[in-house]
Amino acid sequence: xxxxxxxxxxxxxxxxxxxxxxxxxxxxxxxxxxxxxxxxxxxxxxxxxxxxxxxxxxxxxxxxxxxxxxxxxxxxxxxxxxxxxxxxxxxxxxxxx
Amino acid sequence: xxxxxxxxxxxxxxxxxxxxxxxxxxxxxxxxxxxxxxxxxxxxxxxxxxxxxxxxxxxxxxxxxxxxxxxxxxxxxxxxxxxxxxxxxxxxxxxxxxxxxxxxxxxxxxxxxxxxxxxxxxxxxxxxxxxxxxxxxxxxxxxxxxxxxxxxxxxxxxxxxxxxxxxxxxxxxxxxxxxxxxxxxxxxxxxxxxxxxxxxxxxxxxxxxxxxxxxxxxxxxxxxxxxxxxxxxxxxxxxxxxxxxxxxxxxxxxxxxxxxxxxxxxxxxxxxxxxxxxxxxxxxxxxxxxxxxxxxxxxxxxxxxxxxxxxxxxxxxxxxxxxxxxxxxxxxxxxxxxxxxxxxxxxxxxxxxxxxxxxxxxxxxxxxxxxxxxxxxxxxxxxxxxxxxxxxxxxxxxxxx
Numbered sequence: 001x002x003x004x005x006x007x008x009x010x011x012x013x014x015x016x017x018x019x020x021x022x023x024x025x026x027x028x029x030x031x032x033x034x035x036x037x038x039x040x041x042x043x044x045x046x047x048x049x050x051x052x053x054x055x056x057x058x059x060x061x062x063x064x065x066x067x068x069x070x071x072x073x074x075x076x077x078x079x080x081x082x083x084x085x086x087x088x089x090x091x092x093x094x095x096x097x
Numbered sequence: 098x099x100x101x102x103x104x105x106x107x108x109x110x111x112x113x114x115x116x117x118x119x120x121x122x123x124x125x126x127x128x129x130x131x132x133x134x135x136x137x138x139x140x141x142x143x144x145x146x147x148x149x150x151x152x153x154x155x156x157x158x159x160x161x162x163x164x165x166x167x168x169x170x171x172x173x174x175x176x177x178x179x180x181x182x183x184x185x186x187x188x189x190x191x192x193x194x195x196x197x198x199x200x201x202x203x204x205x206x207x208x209x210x211x212x213x214x215x216x217x218x219x220x221x222x223x224x225x226x227x228x229x230x231x232x233x234x235x236x237x238x239x240x241x242x243x244x245x246x247x248x249x250x251x252x253x254x255x256x257x258x259x260x261x262x263x264x265x266x267x268x269x270x271x272x273x274x275x276x277x278x279x280x281x282x283x284x285x286x287x288x289x290x291x292x293x294x295x296x297x298x299x300x301x302x303x304x305x306x307x308x309x310x311x312x313x314x315x316x317x318x319x320x321x322x323x324x325x326x327x328x329x330x331x332x333x334x335x336x337x338x339x340x341x342x343x344x345x346x347x348x349x350x351x352x353x354x355x356x357x358x359x360x361x362x363x364x365x366x367x368x369x370x371x372x373x374x375x376x377x378x379x380x381x382x383x384x385x386x387x388x389x390x391x392x393x394x395x396x397x398x399x400x401x402x403x404x405x406x407x408x409x410x411x412x413x414x415x416x417x418x419x420x421x422x423x424x425x426x427x428x429x430x431x432x433x434x435x436x437x438x439x440x441x442x443x444x445x446x447x448x449x450x451x452x453x454x455x456x457x458x459x460x461x462x463x464x465x466x467x468x469x470x471x472x473x474x475x476x477x478x479x480x481x482x483x484x485x486x487x488x489x490x491x492x493x494x495x496x497x498x
Contacts, residue, residue, distance in 0.1 A: 016370075030265045036132030039139045039246045047326055049414055073390060075415050080326065084376070084408035086397035089390075091355070096390040 013053040019022020023057055026065045034058065034072040047080075098291040100262070103282050104297055105269065105305055107133035109449045111297035112252035112443055113457030119259035119459050126262045126289055128269060128282065134249050137299050138449060140386070140418025142322060142374040143242040143366045144335045145451045145458070148235065149345060150182045150195045152207035154477045155427060158421060159448070160208065161471045162455035163241060169454060172256075175251035177244055178369050184240035184335040185214075185223055186342065187363065187403045188233050193339040200342065201235045225304055225331050225406035240335055242366055248389040252457070272309050279309070279438035293441045293464050299421045300384070301444035304420040304428075309436060313429065313480065314488045316417035316495040319380040320410040321392045322364075323400075327371030331406060335416065338403055344379045346426060361395050363403055373410065375400045379420075381495050385449045388415040420446045423490045428452065430459055430478040440464065441480055 026040040034075045037043055037057055044050030044057065051080040077086075091094075104111045107129030119125045129135070145163055150156040164363050166179040171468050201211040212235070214383050219234040220226055255262065264286050272294065273281035281290040296313075298305045306313035339364030343350055351357035360379030367373050378392045393415055401407050423429060423444040431441045442460050445452050455471055469475070476482070483491075 030263065031132050032266060033132055035135060035139075039132070039134040040250065042246075045414075047401075047413055073387075075413070076390070076393065080411040080413050082409055082411050083323075083325070083397045083401050086323075086394055086412065087401045087408070088100060089394050089397075090389045091394045094389070094391060 012042075012056055013043035013046065013050070016042045016050050018043040018053075020060075023060055027060065032060065032061065032064070032066055037061070098126065098287055100124045100289060100291045102126075102293045102295060103128060103289055103291040105282075106297035106299060106301070106443075107131070107253075107263070107265070108136055108138040108297065108299050109249045109252070109453045110299065110445060110456055111295070112256065114295050114297055114442055114460045115260045115261045116259070116459035116463065117254040117457035119256040119261040120206065121465060123461070123464065124260065125256060126264060126285060126291070127256070128264045128265065128267050129380060130268055132265055133253055133263070134246055135300075137418050138249050139246055140322075140416055141245055141450065142318070142364055142376060143245060143368060144184070144364065145241040145243050146184060146335065146345060146448070147209055147240045147444070148204065148211065148237045149337065149342060150448070150451075151346065154205040154474060156204065156209065158455050158471070158473060159451045161473070162452050163239070163459075165454040166241070166243065169251070172255070173251035173428035174254055177248045177251050179241060179243050181241045182240065182334050183236065183238040184337060185219070185336040186447050187219070187226070187229070187231055187336065188235070189231055189338065189403065191232055192385050194232055197339050197342070199233055200287065204237075209237055210239055211235055223332060223334065225404050228405040230402050231403070236334070242335065243450055245367070246367050248450060248453065252453070255322040256401055269305070270306065274309065277435060277437060285432060291438075293440060295442055296353065296458060297442045298447075299443055299445075300419045302441065306441070309431065309439065311436065311480075312488050312492075313441060313443070314424055314483055314491045315421045315429070316381065316491070317384055318446065319378065319382050319385065319421040320376060320447065321378045321396065321415060321417045322374050322376040323387050323393060323396055323412045324416065324420050325373040325375065326411045326413055328369065328373065328410055330367065331373060332367055332404075336363060336365040336404065338399075341410055348379065354396045355391070356395055356399070359392055359395060361392075361399050363399055363405065365400065373407070375407070380392050384419060384421060384427060386417045388417050420480070422446050424483060424487060428456065428478060429480050430475065431480040432463065433480055
């Protein structure tokens with residue numbers, strides 16, 4: 001019992017301080033996608049952009065009874081950069097990335 | 098399954114409609130092909146703008162809606178972070194001053210508290226603009242910010258409290274139409290018989306329309322936004338620029354530079370956590386939700402030119418959302434004479450957060466057959482305001498190869 005309680009309180013997304021229980025609740029409410037978990041709990045939306053918690057949450061989703069393939073894109077930037085650095089960068093053409 | 102009202106679409110509009118209908122005592126089922134918040138309503142900034150609304154029905158709806166949020170906040174179990182912040186619209190060039198002045202004059206006449214500020218007054222209100230070359234700004238103290246995901250969740254949980262059912266990850270196979278009347282929705286979770294269907298599909302509303310043989314003139318308009326690390330309070334208001342207004346309402350007046358083609362215009366809001374949301378673009382690129390290097394650089398250039406204090410702040414992410422754009426930038430909130438039992442509530446472009454409450458109320462009253470408490474003239478929002486030629490021209494203009 002005690003261990004279960006500890007698990008409920010466990011923080012799964014450190015940047016946004018989202019607990020495992022909050023992610024579990026979102027899944028119980030019918031959420032089956034990473035994007036849905038983000039929108040419902042704000043996990044993976046902090047400074048590190050889910051570098052640690054994304055994989056843990058993917059696992060929780062894949063273990064849920066209603067499992068679906070977990071798909072979610074990645075967005076730039078790969079690392080944080082200042083707006084000044086970005087403003088002075090080459091624009092590139094329409095298809096630059 | 099049976100429901101009085103079946104709502105198609107789990108964005109802020111669909112959820113607001115579900116909330117108002119369920120609260121009025123109707124039985125409601127909401128169908129969404131993904132999770133709630135999967136599209137436009139979670140890929141936006143936090144602004145509830147009044148200054149970006151055209152005087153007339155557009156502004157009247159926003160003013161009506163914004164008055165509802167304080168009471169809704171008390172009723173909801175979710176904190177929607179509704180805060181009156183005001184908006185400052187930065188004016189960078191002399192030739193924009195007259196245009197913005199007349200826009201502000203028309204807004205003042207419509208009951209909005211807008212004032213024109215010179216550069217010194219602008220800087221006093223917005224120290225983060227120190228070092229920017231500006232000819233002044235317009236300022237309104239009535240605009241607000243809100244938490245987009247929490248607003249949608251609040252409507253959703255509120256609707257469920259009043260008995261609404263949600264079918265997530267559910268696909269619609271077809272609509273049952275008998276004697277020009279919608280009587281049911283066939284889904285991969287089973288058949289739902291119903292009295293009303295609300296098409297709240299946003300950028301996907303035309304596809305739902307097609308399944309009923311209707312052409313709905315909505316095309317996606319992409320908006321790219323940068324997210325920064327959380328920082329202490331940088332701005333006291335929402336910040337936009339004159340070009341943002343031009344890009345929103347008169348893309349035809351913009352030039353042919355890369356910036357103008359991407360519809361670059363400043364939008365800046367700060368979340369409760371301290372993240373800044375810096376935008377943005379207005380691009381017609383179909384259903385493509387990627388962010389592009391070109392737009393990110395130009396957003397950073399434009400943003401730091403008006404708010405130099407942004408320069409040393411880090412961005413952590415970029416995202417893009419598709420805004421449901423209509424030929425006249427007004428939403429379609431409409432019944433359809435040739436198809437009884439259908440209400441369309443879509444095409445709010447970037448105004449979904451601002452107009453969600455009034456839209457939910459209007460649709461629930463339309464369905465209940467009651468006079469509209471908002472007094473909004475629905476003829477201006479009807480699908481019938483577009484002729485066959487209007488719709489063909491619109492589709493042709495924005496057809497994506």
